[in-house]
Amino acid sequence: MHMTAQMALELAPWNIRVNAIAPGYFITEMTEGYLTSEQGRQVTKRIPLGRFGEYADLDAPLLMLASDAGRHITGSQSRSMAVTSSAACNRSRSSHEPDITA
Numbered sequence: 001m002h003m004t005a006q007m008a009l010e011l012a013p014w015n016i017r018v019n020a021i022a023p024g025y026f027i028t029e030m031t032e033g034y035l036t037s038e039q040g041r042q043v044t045k046r047i048p049l050g051r052f053g054e055y056a057d058l059d060a061p062l063l064m065l066a067s068d069a070g071r072h073i074t075g076s077q078s079r080s081m082a083v084t085s086s087a088a089c090n091r092s093r094s095s096h097e098p099d100i101t102a
Contacts, residue, residue, distance in 0.1 A: 008075030
């Protein structure tokens, strides 16, 4: 994710936006065996919505970042914008992120 921020800084003078989406677990041909196993079902217990992502879950953040609606966004890593993974929910909050639990 540091590469996203660095590229955003370097390309901003040319009005090029750089963002990343890290949505978490999706069932694909590669992950289906694991995610549909008992171990995979244990993973869903750590996901707030209790399910793996679906490709349609990416539509809104992708469209927003690719359109003029996201013209003021660059250097962001969308872990919790509209797609929430267990990794995003379990990671510790960095010092520059707002405390939304207060």
